[in-house]
Amino acid sequence: MELSPLFLPALLLILIPDVFTHRTAAQANSTNATLFSCSSDTSPVHPCATFVLYRTQPGYTDLAHISDLFGTSSQIIQEANGLPSESITFLLGQLIAIPINCGCTGNRSFANVTYWIASGDNFYLVSTRQFENLTDYLTVEALNPGAKPNELKPGQAVLVPLFCKCHDEAMAERGINYLMTYTWAAGDDLSKLSKELNSSAEEIRAANNNRDFSAAVYKPILVPVAEKPRLAVLFYNATSSSDGGRRGKFHKKDIILSSIISAASAVVICTLLVLACCKVSPNKIVARTTSNLEGVRELLSPRKLAPSKNQALSPRAKGNKVLAGVSQFIEKPAMFDFKSIMEATMNLSSAYWIEGSVYQATLDGEVYAIKRAKGIDVAEELNIFQMVNHTNLIKMAGFAVHEDGVCFLVYEFAENGSLDKWLFAKASSSDSVSCLSWRQRLNIALDVASGLQYLHEHTRPSIVHGGIKSSNVMLDAHYKAKISNFSKAKPATVGLRPSADVFDFGVLLMELLSGRRDCVEERESGGTMWREMRAVLGVEEKGERLRRWMDPKLKGLYPADGAVTVAGMARACTREDPAERSRISEIVFGLTVLAQSCSDAFDRAWAASSEETMAITDVVAR
Structure with a gap:
């Protein structure tokens, strides 16, 4: 039921005495x-x-x-x-x-x-x-x-x-x-x-x-x-225009009467607010709008300098909660200078190479990850990044385009690199990394699930990532996980549903448990990790069977019941019938409870055994 502006302040005077009753019995x-x-x-x-x-x-x-x-x-x-x-x-x-x-x-x-x-x-x-x-x-x-x-x-x-x-x-x-x-x-x-x-x-x-x-x-x-x-x-609804433009065209009497009632309402409200110590968030929510991208160059207003640390990449103010991790404003990425990127990477020198087509570069005093791509391939990815912003999604700072069609996408830099480097590092590897503890693995799983929940339930239309795997999960300096590589991301359609991401997330959970990489090429032949998980959980002695299946680098420092619970989640995510798979919100709920109840005793035991592991070093360009 929509009300006129004149009716609002009058009704407030009637409702206020009951609304502000102190409910602290x-x-x-x-x-x-x-x-x-x-x-x-x-x-x-x-x-x-x-x-x-x-x-x-x-x-x-x-x-x-x-x-x-x-x-x-x-x-x-x-x-x-x-x-x-x-x-x-x-x-x-x-x-x-x-x-x-x-x-x-x-x-x-x-x-x-x-x-x-x-x-x-x-x-x-x-x-x-x-x-x-x-x-x-x-x-x-x-x-x-x-x-x-x-x-x-x-x-x-x-x-x-x-x-x-x-x-x-x-x-x-x-x-x-x-x-x-x-x-x-x-x-x-x-x-x-x-x-x-x-x-x-x-x-x-x-x-x-x-x-x-x-x-x-x-x-x-x-x-x-x-x-x-x-x-x-x-x-x-102060912004509705369904009344054909009538709003705002009031008689002088209405305006005067409305002003008097509004003033009286304001006095009463302010007094009661002070008494009730109610806190009103100082920020307004800004509605998100999207636009179709017809060309990379025409997409955004160019800005030659990288955004400052207080702009797109600044941490969200801790008191301002918007969808529990969503930044309040979704800004357009900046246009970087192509020549500056080439200079910062010494013409894409191997000294600045990270992996694949990704390089490390310092622009305007900030360290970024630079991904090289063809302009024709990045329009959809840029469009997706205009629609999303969440603490568990890698942030795009901007892009640069050259006349020959080469495009650079500029992302925030994740100091600890991709998750696969931590899960599947061999003892003989030259990269000196430490094994992830049980709590770290739980938190990483929760971070990824939270990012997926945002994509699936907090965007309109829903977005399917299409490439959830350990190599596309980046870890920052504090091991907070961020989903990266949106090259396959698309709005959900009848043929592309969020349940596909849920399946991939279930496989990721199994990799976090086992420390082994799932072989995607073997999925059609039946020799996959998710089939192994069914066999592990399908026997009476599943606790002991799972113990032998777990990552030996954990050295048994994890709660057995917690591992069984996560394994059950992984199995629920990888059911063959997409309609029977768990919703990502259910997984977030379960992982949240597990992460909160994780005993500090395992952390202390893990810290005590850390002397036997190799030292941690930041991921840098090589």
Whole structure:
């Protein structure tokens, strides 16, 4: 329902007293533990698709910031709520449905999202204010054992477990397909709420163990429903032009009255904001636009100098979260001077050669990786890079074109080179590299999965990379993995689906486990690594069988159950039927839980054995 500009400030005055009610009542962890408990023996199959219901509040009144908070995409929330656009602005206090994947972690049902700590945050405030009691601070602390509650730092990433639950077979027989999580508000009435959410009072009581709802204020409850919720959402779209240009043409009385009401609203809002200590993100989300590339030279406005360190390649400000790793602005790459690149590489001297057609060059004081290609082959890759920007995707700084058609693509430089050099290095190799630890391998897998999740779910249309393999995974100075080589990347079509990337990622997981390279040429003959994995996990003694299959360079310093879990993920990714393969979001969820629960004992043992390994040296041009 779209509202006029005059109606917005007037309604704000009505809604403000209820919207800003302080929702920081004590959180009852014992009740939540019972209501959202799960067991691998008796619970439904996890993860399952369901929803949490969230009320818009200052700082979270547009899809960009709300999707950022919940680690999903604006498009997914837009479609779930039947909204006409991704660029709308909600009124305060509007109830919207957030799609989540609910999983069973230990004996509790959660949907884990990553939250980046801001100045002044603590676990209690994050739980009660930002996430409106859809979680509780004790559970957040328990899931982040490495984070000290009294020493949280801005920019620190923590896992926030949202309470959720999957419906069981008995519910499905009664027509219930979702159990939505809703925070009971002061003044809620069970009869009215059941009608608003298209449920029934009896089903809500049964799903919540017949609890006393008068004692459930500011606590999460379960709402069983048969279908996706269709909520009556009030919003104001300041950028819509569907009214034929009427917006902005108001009578003088309307303008004066609107100004008076807006001023009064502003005074009330500012006062309550101070009292509530609400934090509003200072940055606006800028809508991404794409353009068709008709030629490399005509693609972008030329800039002869490389971008400075504070521009395209600067780290994202740690407090500004946009899709949990997506840079806020997607800038056009710069036009580099062709002659400068040739001088920086001494006419592509072997002294600056890295591998393939890639060279190292220092331009304007910055070190870059330079890839030589034909101009006709790079137009699509440039187009893809205009559409994406994520911390786990290699960044393109710019390009240079020569009159004879030779083109140089300029990328950020990854100090530790490609992943294959670390996984498959021979003991006799002249490159002095150390073996990757179990934690490093887990983090690399999570990085790659996060980059793929962005390509598959946070771009429009979805993008299929088409070449996920260890040689196309680059490691920076801190071993953060970045997906590179987008020469085969294309928008998803009927004949090219994200499930192809999921299969390749499953093979990459197997390489991380085994330390052996998968032979692509042998896939059609059946002698492939993914078939080996099926055989390993298809026996009763799979733990022992997998131990013999694991990379001996790990020296057994990894959790056996963790290795079995990752192997199971790899098998789920490489099913022959693409429709049966796991979604990359499910893999990100599982790897996140594993990475967070990885014991420090293995790190200490690995550090103690590091004297027996060769020293690490940075990858440099040779």
